[in-house]
Amino acid sequence: MQNRPSEGGALRVAVLGAGSWGTALAALIARHAHQVVLWGRDAAGVAAIDGEHRNPRYLPGIALPESLRATTDMAASLAGADLVLVVVPSHAFAETLQALAPHRPAAAGVAWASKGFEPGSGRFLHEVAAEVLGEDVPLAVVTGPSFAKEVALGLPTALTVHSDQATFAETVAGVLHGPSFRAYTGDDMLGAELGGAMKNVLAVATGVADGMDLGLNARAGLITRGLNEMLRLNRALGGEPETLMGLAGLGDLVLTCTGDLSRNRRLGLALGRGQPIDEAIKAIGQVVESLQTADEVMRLARRHDVELPIAEAVYAVLHGEITPAEGLAQLMARERKAEYPTALFG
Numbered sequence: 121m122q123n124r125p126s127e128g129g130a131l132r133v134a135v136l137g138a139g140s141w142g143t144a145l146a147a148l149i150a151r152h153a154h155q156v157v158l159w160g161r162d163a164a165g166v167a168a169i170d171g172e173h174r175n176p177r178y179l180p181g182i183a184l185p186e187s188l189r190a191t192t193d194m195a196a197s198l199a200g201a202d203l204v205l206v207v208v209p210s211h212a213f214a215e216t217l218q219a220l221a222p223h224r225p226a227a228a229g230v231a232w233a234s235k236g237f238e239p240g241s242g243r244f245l246h247e248v249a250a251e252v253l254g255e256d257v258p259l260a261v262v263t264g265p266s267f268a269k270e271v272a273l274g275l276p277t278a279l280t281v282h283s284d285q286a287t288f289a290e291t292v293a294g295v296l297h298g299p300s301f302r303a304y305t306g307d308d309m310l311g312a313e314l315g316g317a318m319k320n321v322l323a324v325a326t327g328v329a330d331g332m333d334l335g336l337n338a339r340a341g342l343i344t345r346g347l348n349e350m351l352r353l354n355r356a357l358g359g360e361p362e363t364l365m366g367l368a369g370l371g372d373l374v375l376t377c378t379g380d381l382s383r384n385r386r387l388g389l390a391l392g393r394g395q396p397i398d399e400a401i402k403a404i405g406q407v408v409e410s411l412q413t414a415d416e417v418m419r420l421a422r423r424h425d426v427e428l429p430i431a432e433a434v435y436a437v438l439h440g441e442i443t444p445a446e447g448l449a450q451l452m453a454r455e456r457k458a459e460y461p462t463a464l465f466g
């Protein structure tokens with residue numbers, strides 16, 4: 121792996137995490153003529169990306185740009201970087217930030233495309249980032265409906281970049297935006313992260329329902345009432361409702377609840393068909409964020425006294441406390457009530 125000097129207008133971007141999403145985003149940014157170095161911890165995977173321009177484990181059969189460089193040396197990936205994009209699973213987020221901190225060039229802001237919370241604490245990733253990196257480092261979250269495979273294939277995609285610093289959101293959106301990729305911006309990191317995390321839990325619920333052949337009405341009902349759960353927790357936490365009605369919330373919820381490329385939906389499908397959870401996780405063979413996120417969503421819900429019946433049923437199914445059939449019975453037996461007992465907007 122050899123770094124080249126950057127040319128006019130092109131930024132140097134370090135992408136940390138060489139799984140399916142990190143590789144797809146690195147390839148997208150490299151196709152936009154920026155200089156991208158992808159860091160991964162697996163030497164064989166990195167060698168295939170750097171030398172053969174492919175990632176056989178995570179994006180089989182997809183050609184990557186020849187300009188995309190890859191390395192297992194994190195310090196080398198960060199040398200001269202204008203921008204850092206972290207794309208590891210949420211459980212590895214804090215340790216990756218700690219590892220990158222000493223090598224981050226002073227001017228490089230840090231964005232991430234991971235979806236979830238810090239396991240065990242329920243902390244948002246922007247809270248973790250501010251603590252590890254310090255309050256002065258520009259931070260941004262990249263989120264929205266975006267399956268890695270489709271982005272890697274160059275299919276049209278729209279997502280959103282939220283930051284407290286408008287200029288940093290513009291910088292991050294600027295490297296992502298291109299002929300087949302629309303990157304919007306916003307300033308609500310909390311709402312954006314909440315949507316991206318919660319949709320994974322709700323995708324398990326619709327997967328379970330579809331696995332049990334409960335029909336299309338059940339699926340639409342779960343998506344809509346799931347959105348309501350997102351909005352209720354978001355209101356208690358102080359996020360903007362508009363964020364949840366956009367790409368970071370509704371958009372990603374619809375994608376993940378209906379698209380079979382979703383690993384969280386596939387976990388739900390397997391559980392709904394009666395497959396044991398360990399077998400299902402092994403068969404998926406990639407990160408399934410809901411396994412940690414369900415715990416953290418319920419931790420936040422209890423802390424803020426918000427009722428989330430669908431997320432709670434998913435939590436109980438994932439922990440083997442109830443069967444999918446019992447989860448369904450539990451949801452259907454709930455009291456009849458107003459659709460909006462309290463206003464969610466305004």
Ligand SMILES: NC(=O)C1=CN([C@@H]2O[C@H](COP(=O)(O)OP(=O)(O)OC[C@H]3O[C@@H](n4cnc5c(N)ncnc54)[C@H](OP(=O)(O)O)[C@@H]3O)[C@@H](O)[C@H]2O)C=CC1
Nearest residue numbers: 138139140141142162208209210212234235267268406407
């Ligand atoms: N895939 C997608 O379509 C999308 C994913 N996301 C989010 O992106 C994040 C990453 O997921 P994704 O790329 O899909 O996951 P994958 O399962 O495709 O890949 C996981 C990657 O993370 C690496 N990894 C695992 N643990 C660690 C660790 N402790 N330190 C460093 N690297 C580690 C793996 O390395 P190794 O191979 O060595 O195990 C692998 O490169 C998740 O939060 C996910 O929700 C968001 C939008 C779309």
Ligand SMILES: O=C(CO)COP(=O)(O)O
Nearest residue numbers: 264265266267382383384
């Ligand atoms: O976040 C995603 C799409 O936006 C990917 O979803 P899964 O993690 O369920 O595969």
